[in-house]
Amino acid sequence: MTTRAAVFWGPGEPFTVEEIELAEPGPEEVVVRIAAAGICGTDLHSVKGEFRRPTPMVLGHEGAGVVEVVGSEVDGLAPGDQVVLSWAPSCGECADCRRGRPAACTRLHDALGKGTLVDGTTGLSLRGETVYRGTATGCFAERVVVSSRVALPIGEGVPLREAALLGCAALTGVGAVLFAARVEVGSSVLVVGAGAVGQFAVQAAHIAGAETIVAADPVEGRLEQVLRLGATHGLDPAELAERLAEIAPDGADYAFDAVGDPATTEIALACTRSGGTAVMVGLPAAGARLDLEPAHFIRREKWLTGTMYGSEDPAIALPILLEHVRAGRLDLSGLVGPEYSLDRIDEAIDAALAGTPGRVLVTP
Numbered sequence: 421m422t423t424r425a426a427v428f429w430g431p432g433e434p435f436t437v438e439e440i441e442l443a444e445p446g447p448e449e450v451v452v453r454i455a456a457a458g459i460c461g462t463d464l465h466s467v468k469g470e471f472r473r474p475t476p477m478v479l480g481h482e483g484a485g486v487v488e489v490v491g492s493e494v495d496g497l498a499p500g501d502q503v504v505l506s507w508a509p510s511c512g513e514c515a516d517c518r519r520g521r522p523a524a525c526t527r528l529h530d531a532l533g534k535g536t537l538v539d540g541t542t543g544l545s546l547r548g549e550t551v552y553r554g555t556a557t558g559c560f561a562e563r564v565v566v567s568s569r570v571a572l573p574i575g576e577g578v579p580l581r582e583a584a585l586l587g588c589a590a591l592t593g594v595g596a597v598l599f600a601a602r603v604e605v606g607s608s609v610l611v612v613g614a615g616a617v618g619q620f621a622v623q624a625a626h627i628a629g630a631e632t633i634v635a636a637d638p639v640e641g642r643l644e645q646v647l648r649l650g651a652t653h654g655l656d657p658a659e660l661a662e663r664l665a666e667i668a669p670d671g672a673d674y675a676f677d678a679v680g681d682p683a684t685t686e687i688a689l690a691c692t693r694s695g696g697t698a699v700m701v702g703l704p705a706a707g708a709r710l711d712l713e714p715a716h717f718i719r720r721e722k723w724l725t726g727t728m729y730g731s732e733d734p735a736i737a738l739p740i741l742l743e744h745v746r747a748g749r750l751d752l753s754g755l756v757g758p759e760y761s762l763d764r765i766d767e768a769i770d771a772a773l774a775g776t777p778g779r780v781l782v783t784p
């Protein structure tokens with residue numbers, strides 16, 4: 421079996437669209453025809469050389485599509501089913517997996533660094549050479565073969581180009597607020613960075629009943645976007661400290677770093693009230709280090725924590741998100757940004773690097 425896929429060759433090099441070989445699906449695997457895949461900050465870390473990953477590689481891990489083929493032992497999925505891909509095809513056996521945290525699976529993290537699935541294979545090749553998988557998925561392609569456990573059915577009614585956003589940005593941003601921090605009614609919330617993850621965090625804070633929701637981002641158009649999604653204030657980062665002192669004089673009850681940079685984590689922590697909680701949501705570049713003032717934790721008793729993929733099993737979290745979508749509480753359509761065909765992947769990556777109000781999609 422073959423598929424067209426956008427192949428990444430290394431930082432600074434153009435992608436090429438190739439007809440690559442796909443291993444036949446095993447008994448517990450499915451073939452998914454990809455309808456849309458979002459470009460996530462993790463893909464951009466590879467593009468910018470901030471993550472060292474083997475190449476050639478097919479990036480893309482925020483995908484939705486339609487099941488085409490199911491293996492002989494797959495239960496609960498049939499050809500024609502619409503699915504969102506989880507990027508955590510974990511081992512299912514380690515302590516983190518048994519605790520319902522597949523995205524924290526130690527074997528998965530080893531595999532992510534090596535560009536493979538947890539069994540060490542990729543199932544992809546080009547002219548006899550191994551092609552690696554970005555984030556254990558690789559969905560900047562027309563088709564992917566994945567474990568049936570990570571093809572999560574979404575039923576009917578959610579357009580696939582919108583559903584793609586559920587696969588990473590929504591599970592991550594909503595989960596950070598509802599499942600990791602567990603924001604309470606009446607809280608004050610700060611979201612640093614209003615890309616897709618930050619926009620989902622804002623919506624989740626609104627769902628949780630937060631009274632004050634402040635979002636900060638320098639990219640044009642994103643502040644209008646967060647105000648529409650439930651933020652009470654949209655601020656330029658340059659005015660954040662001064663304005664927050666008026667809006668929440670003690671600091672925010674919860675502050676989320678949706679960027680994933682030591683500088684933005686420090687801003688989030690600095691803006692957290694005494695005894696409040698700062699949460700790292702965005703993934704920092706490899707080798708990033710935090711340099712923090714101990715007084716935040718001792719004198720002011722703040723908490724600093726992090727969340728991976730929303731701190732919940734995607735198979736459990738996704739139906740909850742879908743309920744919010746169907747009830748009109750969680751907007752997907754307004755977060756969809758420009759769409760590019762596979763052949764225009766370089767333009768799509770440039771648009772994502774420049775920053776847009778909506779998520780940049782690759783639609784094979």
Ligand SMILES: [Zn+2]
Pocket residue numbers: 460461462463481482588589
């Ligand atoms: Zn992602």
Ligand SMILES: [Zn+2]
Pocket residue numbers: 510511512513514515516517525526527528
């Ligand atoms: Zn595991």
